[in-house]
Every structure is written in C-alpha cells, then in structure tokens.
Amino acid sequence: MIDDPKKGMTLIVKTITRLTVGLILLFGIYIVSHGHISPGGGFAGGVIVALSFIHIMLAFGKETTFKKVKESVASFFESIGAIIFITLAMLGIGGGYFFFNFLAKGEPFRLFSSGLIPLYNMAISLKVGAGLFIIFVTLILFRVSKKGEEE
Amino acid sequence: MSVYFLCLVLFSIGLYCILRKRNLIKIIIGIMITEYAVNLFFILTGYRMHGRAPIHSEDQAILNMVDPLPQALVLTAIVIGLAVTALIAAIAIRVYEKYGTFDITKIKRLKG
Amino acid sequence: MLHNLLPLFVAVPLAAAFLNALIGKRIKGFPDWLSGIATFFLAGLSIYSVVLFKATGPIMYKVGGWMPPIGITMVMDGLALLMLVTVNIIAFLVSIYSIDYMERYTQKWNFYCLFLLMVAGMNGVIISGDMFNLYVFLEIAAISSYALVAFGTEHEELEASFKYAVMGTLASSFILLGIVFLYSITSTLNMADMSRELAGKSSSNIVLLISVLFLTGFGLKSALVPFHAWLPDAHPSAPAPISAMLSGVLIKSLGVYAIIRIFFSVLGSSPQVLSILMGIGTVSIVVGGCLALGQWDFKRLLAYSSISQIGYVVLGIGLGTPLGILGGVFHLLNHSAFKSLLFLNSGAVEYSTGTRDLKKMGGLKERMPVTANTSLVASMSISGIPPFNGFWSKLIIIVACIQAGHFMYAFWAVLASILTLAYFMKVQRYGFFGELKKGLAHVKEVPFFMKLSMTILAIICFLGGLLLIPGISGDLLGVARDAVLTGQDYAGIVFGAIK
Numbered sequence: 001m002i003d004d005p006k007k008g009m010t011l012i013v014k015t016i017t018r019l020t021v022g023l024i025l026l027f028g029i030y031i032v033s034h035g036h037i038s039p040g041g042g043f044a045g046g047v048i049v050a051l052s053f054i055h056i057m058l059a060f061g062k063e064t065t066f067k068k069v070k071e072s073v074a075s076f077f078e079s080i081g082a083i084i085f086i087t088l089a090m091l092g093i094g095g096g097y098f099f100f101n102f103l104a105k106g107e108p109f110r111l112f113s114s115g116l117i118p119l120y121n122m123a124i125s126l127k128v129g130a131g132l133f134i135i136f137v138t139l140i141l142f143r144v145s146k147k148g149e150e151e
Numbered sequence: 152m153s154v155y156f157l158c159l160v161l162f163s164i165g166l167y168c169i170l171r172k173r174n175l176i177k178i179i180i181g182i183m184i185t186e187y188a189v190n191l192f193f194i195l196t197g198y199r200m201h202g203r204a205p206i207h208s209e210d211q212a213i214l215n216m217v218d219p220l221p222q223a224l225v226l227t228a229i230v231i232g233l234a235v236t237a238l239i240a241a242i243a244i245r246v247y248e249k250y251g252t253f254d255i256t257k258i259k260r261l262k263g
Numbered sequence: 264m265l266h267n268l269l270p271l272f273v274a275v276p277l278a279a280a281f282l283n284a285l286i287g288k289r290i291k292g293f294p295d296w297l298s299g300i301a302t303f304f305l306a307g308l309s310i311y312s313v314v315l316f317k318a319t320g321p322i323m324y325k326v327g328g329w330m331p332p333i334g335i336t337m338v339m340d341g342l343a344l345l346m347l348v349t350v351n352i353i354a355f356l357v358s359i360y361s362i363d364y365m366e367r368y369t370q371k372w373n374f375y376c377l378f379l380l381m382v383a384g385m386n387g388v389i390i391s392g393d394m395f396n397l398y399v400f401l402e403i404a405a406i407s408s409y410a411l412v413a414f415g416t417e418h419e420e421l422e423a424s425f426k427y428a429v430m431g432t433l434a435s436s437f438i439l440l441g442i443v444f445l446y447s448i449t450s451t452l453n454m455a456d457m458s459r460e461l462a463g464k465s466s467s468n469i470v471l472l473i474s475v476l477f478l479t480g481f482g483l484k485s486a487l488v489p490f491h492a493w494l495p496d497a498h499p500s501a502p503a504p505i506s507a508m509l510s511g512v513l514i515k516s517l518g519v520y521a522i523i524r525i526f527f528s529v530l531g532s533s534p535q536v537l538s539i540l541m542g543i544g545t546v547s548i549v550v551g552g553c554l555a556l557g558q559w560d561f562k563r564l565l566a567y568s569s570i571s572q573i574g575y576v577v578l579g580i581g582l583g584t585p586l587g588i589l590g591g592v593f594h595l596l597n598h599s600a601f602k603s604l605l606f607l608n609s610g611a612v613e614y615s616t617g618t619r620d621l622k623k624m625g626g627l628k629e630r631m632p633v634t635a636n637t638s639l640v641a642s643m644s645i646s647g648i649p650p651f652n653g654f655w656s657k658l659i660i661i662v663a664c665i666q667a668g669h670f671m672y673a674f675w676a677v678l679a680s681i682l683t684l685a686y687f688m689k690v691q692r693y694g695f696f697g698e699l700k701k702g703l704a705h706v707k708e709v710p711f712f713m714k715l716s717m718t719i720l721a722i723i724c725f726l727g728g729l730l731l732i733p734g735i736s737g738d739l740l741g742v743a744r745d746a747v748l749t750g751q752d753y754a755g756i757v758f759g760a761i762k
Contacts, residue, residue, distance in 0.1 A: 038206070039206060043226065043230060075284075076285070078284075079281050079282075079284045079285035080285070082277075082281040082284075083278065083281050083282065083285065086274060086277055086278045086281065087278075089274065090274055090278075092327070093267050093270075097267075097324075097325060097326060097327055097328040098267070098270035098274070098324075098326050098327070099326050099327040100327055100328050101327065108209075109208075109209050135237045138241065139237070139240060139241060139244070142241075142244055142245075166433075169429065169433065175425070178429060182429065182432050182433070185433070185436050186432070186436055189436050189439050189440050189443070192440070192443060193439075193443045196443060196446070196447045220446075220452070221446070224395050227395075227399060228439060231399070231402045231406075231435075234402075234406055235402075235406060235409075235428070235432050238406060238409055238410060238428065239409075239425065239428050239429070239432075242409075242413055242421055242424055242425050242428065243425065245413075245416055245421050246421045246422065246425060249416075249417075249418045249421060250418065250422075258422050260418055260419055260422060261419055261422060261423060261496045261500070
C-alpha cells in the first residue's frame with residue numbers, strides 16, 4: 001500500500017496496519033469456519049472480516065481502499081451471500097422439509113461435520129461482512145456541503 | 152434481584168434520553184441504551200446457580216450449564232439493534248442536510 | 264408434499280428481493296416484472312391454500328424436520344389463512360400500481376427490493392408459530408417500512424420517517440421485554456406450548472405485566488389511540504403505493520393480528536382484557552373520526568380515517584361473542600380493500616395534478632373518470648352504504664354490540680359512522696365534483712397499470728358482501744372466527760395437526 005503522507009493517519013499507524021490487517025482477516029475466517037465447534041459463527045466472523053477492510057480505510061484513506069475493494073464488488077458479494085443462503089434452504093425441500101440438513105453429518109467435534117451448517121455460516125459471513133463495510137462507506141462518504149463549502 | 156433492578160435503571164436512563172433530549176443524535180444514543188438494557192436483562196434471566204458457560208467440548212461432562220437459549224436469541228436481537236441504528240443514523244444525516252440543524256424543536260414542518 | 268407450500272410464503276419474496284438487488288441494478292425493466300411475477304405467485308398460492316385448508320384443516324409445518332417444542336414451527340389456522348389472503352392480494356395489486364407510479368422517483372430497483380422484504384416480513388409474522396420468530400419478522404417488516412417512508416428524501420418525508428422510526432423502535436423494545444418475561448415463566452418459545460402451560464396456571468401478577476407490555480407495544484404498531492401520533496405524519500409522507508401498503512395491511516398484520524394471537528390464543532382472554540380492548544377501540548373510533556373532519560390534506564384525512572376504522576376492528580374483536588368476532592375480522596378484510604383503494608386514488612390524483620390539498624382541487628370527475636368512479640365506490644363503501652362491503656361489516660359489529668348489551672359503544676359506533684360519511688362527502692365534493700378549477704384543465708387520466716389495479720380493487724369492494732352467503736362464508740370468515748374463538752385450545756389444534 002502506497003504511503004502518501006498527506007492522506008490517512010501517521011506512519012506508525014500505517015506500519016502496524018500493514019502488519020496486522022491480514023491476520024485480522026485470517027482470524028475472522030477462522031471464526032466463521034469453526035462456527036459449529038466453538039462459539040462464533042456467521043455473524044461474529046462476518047463482523048471481524050468487515051473490520052479488517054474498515055481498518056484499511058481508517059488508516060490509509062478512501063482512495064487506497066477503493067483500489068483494493070470497490071463498492072460494487074462489495075454490493076455483489078452481499079447479494080450473493082443472501083441468495084446462496086436462500087438456495088440452500090430451499091434445496092432442503094427436496095429432502096422433505098425447508099432448511100433440512102441433508103448432507104452427511106460426521107462425528108462431532110471434527111471440522112468437516114454437521115452437514116450444511118458450515119455452508120450457512122459462510123453465506124452469512126459474506127453478507128454481514130460486505131453489508132457492514134457498505135454501511136460504513138455510506139455513512140462516511142456522505143459529506144454535507146453547506147453553502148458551497150467543500151471538504 | 153439487584154442486577155434486575157439495575158437493568159431497569161439502565162432502561163429508564165435510555166427512556167429519559169429519548170423523551171427529554173433535544174439533539175437528534177442524543178435521541179439515537181437513547182434508543183441504543185434502551186435496546187442494550189433489554190438484551191442484558193434477557194441474558195441475566197438465563198443464569199443458573201453455579202452454572203458454567205454452555206459450550207459443549209469433548210472432555211467436559213454436560214452438567215450445570217446456564218441456559219443457552221437466551222444467548223442465541225440475544226445474538227439476533229443485537230443484529231436487529233445494529234440495523235435500526237444504522238438506518239436511523241442515515242436518516243439523521245439527511246435531516247441535517249435538509250433542515251440545517253439537529254434541534255428537534257426546529258424540525259417541525261408537519262403539524263395538524 | 265403439498266404442505267411444503269407453507270414456507271414458500273416467506274422464501275419467495277426474500278429470494279425475489281435479493282435477486283432484485285443483484286440483477287435489477289443493471290437491467291432496466293427487470294425489477295418490475297420480477298416483483299409482479301413474485302407477488303402474483305403469492306396471491307395465487309394464498310387462494311389455493313383456502314382450498315387446501317378446506318381439505319386438510321389446520322397445518323403445522325416443522326421447519327428442518329425437528330419436532331416441536333424443540334424445533335421451530337409454522338402454523339396456518341383459520342385466522343392466518345384470512346390474513347394471508349388479504350396481505351398477498353393487496354401486495355400484488357400495489358406492485359402492479361407501482362410499475363407506473365414509481366417512474367417519478369429514482370432507483371426503482373431499491374424500492375422493489377424493500378417492498379418485497381416488507382411483504383416477506385408480513386407473511387412471516389402471520390404464519391410464525393414461535394414467539395421470537397414473530398419478533399424477528401416483525402422487525403424485518405418494520406425496518407423496511409421505515410426506509411420506505413423516507414424514500415423520496417424530501418423535508419417532510421425524512422422528518423416523518425425519523426419520528427416513525429423512533430416510536431416504532433421503542434414499541435419493539437417493549438415487545439421484546441414482554442417476550443423476556445413470557446419466556447422466564449414458561450421456559451419455552453413455542454406459542455402452542457406456551458398456551459398449554461399458561462392455561463394451567465391462574466392469572467397472576469406477572470401475566471398482568473406481560474399483558475400491559477404487549478398491549479403497549481402492539482398497540483403502537485397498530486395505531487390505537489394513545490399511541491397513534493406517528494400515523495398522521497408517516498402515512499401521508501410515504502409514496503402512494505407504500506401508503507396503501509402501510510395503512511392497508513401493515514398496521515393490521517403487525518398490530519391487530521398479533522394482538523389477537525397473543526391475547527386470545529396465548530395469554531387467555533379474561534374479561535378485563537376484553538373490556539380494555541373495547542374501550543380503546545371506541546376511543547379510537549371517535550378520536551379518529553373527529554380529527555379527520557378538520558383536515559384539508561387528502562392523505563392526512565385518510566390517515567386519521569385509518570385510526571378510526573381500526574378502532575372498529577378492535578371493538579368488534581373485544582366483544583368476544585361469535586358475531587362480534589365475525590364482524591371484526593370481516594371489517595379487517597374490507598378495510599384493507601377500500602383503504603388501499605383510497606390511497607391509490609390519492610396517488611393517482613397527485614400523479615396528475617401534483618397537489619394533495621383539497622382546496623386546490625375541484626371537478627376532477629370530467630378529466631379523470633376511472634379515478635373518480637373508483638373513489639366514489641370506495642367512499643360509499645367506507646361510509647357504510649349498502650350494498651358495498653363496508654355496510655355489512657359495520658352492521659354486524661353494531662348488531663353484535665347491541666346483542667351483548669353494550670348500548671353506549673353501539674351509540675358511539677353509529678355516531679362515528681355518520682362522521683365518516685360527512686368527511687368522505689367533503690372529499691368527494693371538494694375533490695371530484697364541483698367546478699373544474701382553472702389550473703387543472705390540462706390533467707389527463709393516469710396510465711394503464713394504475714387504472715387496472717384501482718379497477719380490480721373497486722370490484723373487490725363491490726363484491727365483498729358476497730362473502731357472507733352461508734355457503735361461502737364458512738370457508739374464509741367462519742374459519743377465522745372459529746380460530747379466534749378456540750382461545751387457549753390453540754395447543755390442542757396445533758399439536759393434533761402435526762405433519
């Protein structure tokens with residue numbers, strides 16, 4: 001990430017951000033994928049994933065962030081997450097009931113177990129992560145220009 | 152018993168903010184305090200004496216856990232509170248753009 | 264296999280809303296057609312489920328295959344059937360109307376996305392069998408409606424939406440507090456199970472607290488009189504199809520239906536609760552009627568009239584007798600039809616002339632014949648003139664009041680009916696009849712889809728009285744009345760119908 005001294009925060013913040021933001025994203029993905037074994041799951045992991053992108057925006061300013069992830073890409077992922085969730089739920093009707101868990105449920109406490117629940121967690125994390133990022137971008141980018149003043 | 156009473160005090164503080172403050176942003180903060188007070192009260196009703204956290208792990212026996220159902224429901228209620236707060240904050244920003252003030256005694260075009 | 268149709272009421276509008284958000288931004292005409300097809304499918308499904316209900320009786324659907332009370336359930340009994348038919352048919356007609364009306368606003372895909380989310384939320388409230396699911400779907404519908412009221416982002420719309428949002432969120436907090444207390448004394452969330460447990464215990468202090476909390480919360484959602492202050496600001500400021508949805512179905516599905524479900528099926532209807540409902544209903548009728556007389560804004564007058572008519576429904580239901588409940592639910596169905604038609608008419612008038620002020624309108628009957636005739640049908644229907652449908656339901660409510668011995672309530676109901684006739688004659692005289700004002704010589708009739716949906720609603724208003732014929736009335740109205748009257752035997756019906 002380019003270090004433009006006029007935009008964003010100071011050099012110390014930018015260096016620490018460069019070191020830790022990848023780890024934050026990885027931690028968020030860990031919480032999402034282990035949602036059926038340990039506490040967490042879709043919503044909490046999705047919030048942490050969104051926080052990693054917001055962290056870049058706070059430290060580096062909005063132009064750098066929009067080079068990394070555009071707003072239209074985030075909006076696309078939000079809708080895809082919701083559509084995957086509804087599709088998985090409706091596929092259960094083929095097995096007999098809405099939301100039916102039709103994949104194989106392995107032994108407890110393994111990573112690849114409990115059927116459809118990890119897939120639901122991933123769909124929810126896509127939606128929540130992209131959604132929170134878009135909420136933040138919308139609330140920050142709306143600048144009130146009163147009587148011709150520019151920010 | 153005293154923790155339930157403190158939750159009621161928190162709820163009343165939030166209610167006071169909604170009713171008596173004149174700034175739009177303070178009203179939004181009052182809404183947030185009210186919602187968090189109700190969520191806190193919900194979790195506290197799930198406590199069982201000498202219970203441990205309701206996480207199922209391989210090596211510990213299942214006995215004496217606190218009630219896990221309120222915790223799952225409060226997770227949903229927190230998400231709902233977040234969505235409402237985001238929406239009301241966006242509306243408040245646009246109100247500021249149109250009216251030029253955050254004071255509710257001056258935002259009074261609709262009457263009758 | 265056929266009982267799998269029940270979750271489609273929630274899944275189809277959700278899927279359509281998110282497909283709209285994904286594809287509707289890029290393709291121009293896509294949101295209109297997708298939303299029209301989705302709501303048409305839902306309307307057809309709800310009429311088909313009337314036939315299904317006659318064959319099989321109440322349906323209880325286990326989501327995910329888990330048995331209640333561990334799993335969550337979706338229940339369709341007689342009252343839910345009536346509400347589903349109302350909500351989905353009105354949603355289809357409003358969706359067609361907005362194809363032409365929303366051309367004036369930007370971002371039409373956004374409107375349809377929020378509209379379908381609101382329909383999904385309302386359907387979810389009606390068929391949910393658990394207390395907390397009811398709360399979640401109520402919030403989905405309410406948050407979508409806060410955003411839809413502010414859709415045009417003008418001064419008044421934003422102010423009205425902020426006021427509505429703050430009051431609505433406070434009401435939801437009270438409802439959640441009521442659910443907390445209810446969970447702590449029954450330790451289950453399934454409504455049928457709760458009613459079984461509460462029928463065993465006697466009425467104690469905490470049930471009284473729960474009743475007060477729920478009456479406050481759901482009373483604000485359905486705009487009963489001490490809690491009505493948000494309605495005259497929110498309903499006029501919304502775009503006209505959304506005003507029709509809000510006033511026509513949202514305050515009934517979120518407010519009155521939830522009150523009936525909680526107070527009759529779960530908590531048990533004691534005589535004090537019924538008399539409070541009757542008192543609040545009568546005060547709403549009179550206050551709404553008096554305040555509507557002085558209004559010169561067309562839509563604000565219709566909003567106050569909504570408060571008055573919902574008072575009729577609550578009065579009918581508060582009576583507790585079979586005839587009273589029949590009148591109450593029939594008036595619920597009728598009010599959706601004619602109030603939506605009136606709001607769609609006001610939208611058509613605003614589309615053509617650009618104003619909502621009655622003093623500036625006049626003599627529109629020559630220039631806009633379809634709008635004027637349908638609004639005449641709706642006005643006669645709401646005032647209670649035979650043979651339109653409003654006459655039958657108001658007659659049943661007043662006769663039921665007299666039969667139960669409450670003469671004062673019947674007197675106020677008749678008086679307010681005369682007030683209703685008075686202010687709708689004011690609307691007709693100032694708006695449609697009379698001299699054509701000079702500035703209005705250029706107005707034309709509204710486009711095709713708006714005319715189509717208004718005409719279909721007028722036909723429903725005209726033929727609504729046919730629902731009382733003894734052969735047909737048992738299917739739709741009779742099952743609703745029986746479902747309300749079973750009261751705390753709700754558990755027996757639901758657990759006996761497990762599929």
